[in-house]
Amino acid sequence: MTPWSTLLALAGDATGSWLAQLKNLATHPWVVNLVAMAVILGANAAFFAVITLLERKGLGRIQNRPGPNRAGPFGILQPAADGIKMITKEDIVPERADQLVHFLAPLVMLAPITLALAVLPYGPQLVAVNLDAGVLFFFAIGTAGELAAFMAGWSSRNKYSLLGAMRAIAQMISFELPLVLSTLVVIMMTGSMSLVEIVAGQGSAAWGLPGWNIFTPWGLAGFLIFLTAAAAESNRSPFDLPEGESEIIGGFMTEYSGFKYAVFFMAEYFGMFAVSGLGITLFLGGWHAPFPFLEWVPGIFWYVAKLVALVFGFIWIRGTLPRLRADQLMNFSWKFLMPLALLNFATAILWHATAGWQFPGAWLCRWLVCFGIVAGAFTGLGRAMLRRRQVGPRIYRYAS
């Protein structure tokens, strides 16, 4: 029962039969599903508009400039202006491009991401689809982005597009492993792949502290790994090599203009929302309030607050860090994040095995031991990676 139908049920009982009929119509699965779709899409599109403005303003402030402030008071109409500009721009398709693939690529990029938004629990009752294998669904859907990037890059018949697409695919494949490994820890500790159950497992608070996964050593390390890999998966800076404006023009989006470009842009932001939503669900307690006495505030509020905080974190990181080089990116993924994620997995197993400790201070002891392992691994791997930092001629062993 969604709150929507509950409300209608109440109303139908109170007043006459025509309302009851309306209730029957409104609780029909098709109607409920359509309403859920419209709400999810509409809310995310509105959020997209707000976030683009927030990002431009925030980046501006980080660079000591005011950001867009012309369209409307304080520039709040800037997203509308951008949208009108994008829609009315000429849609240019290169003459030698593969017309059909070029047309399909933005759609293949956007459609799966909107599917991923459907399985996230936005509140105690606000779950459009509760899949038993929700996390797996999320990652299965995410793979379509790689294919879409390839389609866009290849069909444009432009070397920069192809280079960007190759970079995008290599990056997405490399960072998918740490991403999955960091979520695997949560799945193992919760014992479920359903996002609803994962959120439900984080509700219990001990000593006034929230029971979120991030407040455990494996959860903290997992969250940091997840955040890094998520930034790379959604092509956010400092991992925005696939777009790298200063190197390869616009990456696989070089030959796109007008509304198709807007669709790519939208897909990128929706991807960021989806992956942030997954992070919230897995590590930050989903729609749970931070403290028990705040539970009267609706869950959707906490979800949106956490989402805004995470997205602002992404914007902050974008304003701070320079772009990585391609080989640094690969080294970072395979030689740092992967071993760290595996060690984090081992830490989670230790945490699980020591759950039976009963002596006084056992919890603190467990916490410190596990945190020590993770922090030691982080320091050691980081030192090793920094020591390896030599630049020399590159050898192309596979592409000859």
Place this chain on the structure above:
Amino acid sequence: MPGFGIIKGLKETARNFFGSYHDPGRFVTIQYPEEKREHHENYRSFPFLVYDGDPVKGLRCVSCKICEKECPPQCIYIVPEQDGSGKLLKFPRIFDIDVSVCMGCQICVEVCPFDSIKMDQEFEVSTADRFGGLILNRSKLAKSNEYYHQIRPAEATAVDAQLAAERERQQAKAAAAKSPAPAAAATREKKP
């Protein structure tokens, strides 16, 4: 410990972020159409012609065409005035500068022996007419010496002093030429 550099960077950007709200002095940008940046005196855009007094008759230009020859992108076009008999006068009938070609190199100013062409500071030259609007003719180029003083006070004063000295020397020369003229003529006659 690795990773602290990132935190340091994040701290710096956060300081910028919050600082920009309570300290407007941090802003590196200005709101252009409303407020404009103060120029240095040496800032230059495109050339203009200086006149003293009358905007047409007072032009210092003698249409010697040195600047036309020296201009690297060849953006200056000069036609001298002629009198009824076809004799060239020391005055430009047409003086055009195509500012879409001009690169602001200031060579015309360097070579002008009469200090008649100088660099302007006007930069808002955008126009809807792509061809006609960017060719400045004689009347558009002519600007008074007072304007020159206004935009470059130091340089204009130096130029004025130099011109005055030149004029004085000319007058002295003319005066000298008037009185000992017969003697000079006589000595010249004797020579061959």
Place this chain on the structure above:
Amino acid sequence: MLTLNHFLLLSAALFSVGLAGVLARRNAIVVLVGIELMLNAANLNFLAFWRFSKNPEPLAGVMFALFSIAVAAAEAAVGLALVIAIYRHCRTTNLDQVDSLKG
């Protein structure tokens, strides 16, 4: 009404299309495409038999399909590595021209 026969016929058709691709095309990568299609047809059969069996509680069909998917991934990786190695050696992926072992 959907019966087992529908799935089996579809799977047979998918298998035959893959087989035709393997036998008829000259390009090594298209041959691999055909092999993948045939593997998919087999997986479809496993799951259809599992779903339509009298007693679907033992998960044998699902397990077999899962293992087959994993093995197919390994097969694709090695197969494509072989294609790349052959291309590097012969500068072609045309299978009719890679016949230096022919007597």
Place this chain on the structure above:
Amino acid sequence: MQLAFTIIALLILAGATAAVALRNLVHCVLCLAVAFVGVAALFLLLGAEFVGLAQIMVYVGAVAILMVFALLLTRNADLPATGPLVSKSWLTGVSIAALVFGCLAIGILASGVGQAAPPSPQLSVRQIGEELMRNYVLPLEVLGVLLTVSMIGAVVIAMTDPKPD
């Protein structure tokens, strides 16, 4: 159910046929991805959610991408517009495939296994996991070894020795 099956079946067959028949190899691989997605949809229709999602993840996310990479590394994405597409013995191949389909179809229709589906089994991920860890733990371990070996093997086969400078 019937309608969904018909649509998905047509999608699969169209994708598969295009994947083996098109001239442009990149189009082939993209059509193959369509066929993979269709098969995954059929898995979902059969109630095997986990297998369907694994199918998408492995086939679309890994195999199709791998094929695309192989295509670009072997530089024959741009085939000549003319020239023979099929091998010399293509007629034999296609007739063998048709024969196989005929035999299979006759066998299936004659076998009388076309029963209706029993009530949908409730298949949870937990069930699959427990099964994997109890009855199928040996195959799982062997599979892990196989994947590692094949990964190393693929790297060794595709790697060229670094040229001595």
